[in-house]
Amino acid sequence: MQGGLKIYKSSAGSGKTYTLVKEYLRLVINKPDEYKHILAITFTNKATEEMKSRIVDTLIELKEGKNESLRNTLAQETGVKDVQRNAQLALD
16 A cells, blocks of 8 residues: 555644545545555544544445545545445445
8 A cells, every 4th residue: 555654633623533534535445455454543532433433424425426525526536436336345
C-alpha cells in the first residue's frame, strides 16, 4: 500500500473524525482488500466507536448509491470508477 504515516492534530470540534473517516474511505475505496493494513488511532474509546460507526455507515450509504457528493469526491480523488462496488467489497 502506498502512503505513509499521517498525523492529524487539532482542537476539539474541528473535524478530526470527519477527516480520519474520509481518509480511511479514500484508502479503502481505492483498494478494498487493504482495510486490514490501515491503522487509525484516536485517544478515547468513544471517539473510536464514533469513527468506526461513521466508516461503516458511510460505506453502507456508498454501497446503496447514496451520498452522491462523497461518492463523486472519492471517485475523483482515487480514480475509482465504481465506488459503489468497492464500498460493497470493503463491507464484505
